[in-house]
Amino acid sequence: MKLFKLLILISILSLQSCKTRSSKINGVSFVASRDAVNESHINPVVKVNANYAAIMPFGFIKNLEHPEIIHNTDRQWFGETKAGAEQYIDELRKKKIKIMIKPQIWVWRGEFTGFIEMTNEADWKILEDSYSKFILEYAELAHTVKAELFCIGTELEKFIENRPEYWFALIKKIRTKYKGELTYAANWDEFKRTPFWTDLDYIGVDAYFPVSDSKTPTVEESLEGWKIHKPVIYKMFQKHDKPVLFTEYGYRSVDYSGKTPWISDRSMNQVNLEAQTNTTQALFETFWEEDWFAGGFIWKWFHKHDKVGGKENFMFTPQNKPAEALLRKQYKITNE
Template sequence: MTALDAAVCGMTWGWTGVRGTWATPDAAASMRAMRDHAVTWTALAYAAVQETPFSTDIPFEAEPTVTDDEIVWAIREAKALGMKVCLKPVVNVADGTWRAHIGFFDWDVPGEPSWTEWFSSYRRFLLHAAQLAEAEGCEMLCVGCEMVRADGQEQHWRALIAEIREVYSGLVTYNCDKYQEDRITWWDAVDVISSSGYYPIDEWEQNLDRIERVVTASDRPFVFLEAGCPSREGSPARPNDWSLPGAPSGAAQLSYYEAMFAACARRDWVGGFFLWDWPPRLYAAADAATNDDYCPFGKPAGEYLRATYAALSTKETSR
């Protein structure tokens, strides 16, 4: 692995980056609790919100997006706790449409919203994040997340990444969605390949086989920039579905963690994880048994994660 010097024992923190939820005592306590699970990297994830999937304006300076001061606070807090940082600016849609469906005609048409217009606004958002990441010494910058319809806009992505590299000197990655790893045609433009690994508990091997071919061909390191499972009955079969009905179940989440880590441990090209996810305001430990979200705090998966990450970090340190 050329761009990562040790396994990434990571966790995503802060989603969705709502203004006023970072840079608080609760946020500081949450980040300390996350670090106590042997986490060595964190993806600080926040969203700017466009109005519809066909809007071309991304007002990242406006509410509800966290402010620059909050972002800088989170970076410095993470670094003070000894963690490396991947800054992860993401675009969401106000009407609830998943960002993967943001899209326009493949070619620009006068009078119609276009990819050129959208990327112009997205460029402002990402270059601003890149400047913050450079100023604060973030080790990695994620330039996009699960933008499935946008993935085919190769030239726009290449141009954007080239501009980002003019202001940011750290590692650049793109977080593609599950099942899309072998559909991206511009992996050579980034330093690290990453994806959202929400694969059903019994389908890890076949998907790792598929991803391995991409990693081998690209000669790039790979991490799962998202992966995880709600603590809910039925979720191991559909870990990407945060709204799946089911009773809270720490055992279900633990079974998924065990299967995921075991499968990935057999592939030396998997460089690590930024697990999904850890909120800026953490629930009380006494409420963990009834919490059915992705966060493993106070749950069996949390203890398993602490032990697994601690062992992995010790192994890497002893090399």
């Protein structure tokens, strides 16, 4: 009898272990638009077997040295505002899609947010006050809508490097507003230096790692390219004992997609659907079965599914491309 009970217990633990390995955050980065959304815009998210969506309201800065963040104004697109974010979340919830709220900053002309850096103490204080107002407003929204996950910032390395004490204090303030799980979206070449992983729930990485110099990377070449980066990522998991989450991942459907995956320059416009599919497949094979890997949010997903992407599109979205079928298959395998 004791042996029978022991075998039952082992079976239960084994099933739980399998579930832990297979269950992932299978997310899409749901793009903020001019419009409200409805069921017709959410159904394609369901059909691709996503179980999470990142909702991304925006704040705006004039330039890299400007300390004030403008946000939640009537001059922004609806989806970039608090009201828009809440409306998107309401519609996604109707389809049982879980939510990460991921407020982001846009610098005029699209300059890289990681280079935001003030030149004097007075401006640093203004920036800190402005960022706190911005991020805490959305932390309160995350509490109100019961978002499963909240991202405290995206690719802000110089801000963090110069003002680490501010960020540690900010995390404490956020936790007084919102009781769910926290992450930060570090750039692929930044996450090793981010100082506050221990205070968060996930090590968040925008995973635009270079994996191949080939015009059309094969799956095998891309798998080989990941052998440089994967041990570094795993080491961070070991150091902080926090699961790794790809807060953004994806490749453009363009020649040399695996060489500099972070670049969105429209001068790179030679469509290569195979390159996108192969690099994405290699990423899935490298990470999605790892216990320490939590999942990720593909970059990026537009609400008007029937009007975006397609065989002539050279940008990131997988929509209406072979990469979408790959995504659907992968997400089905690793859903709960």
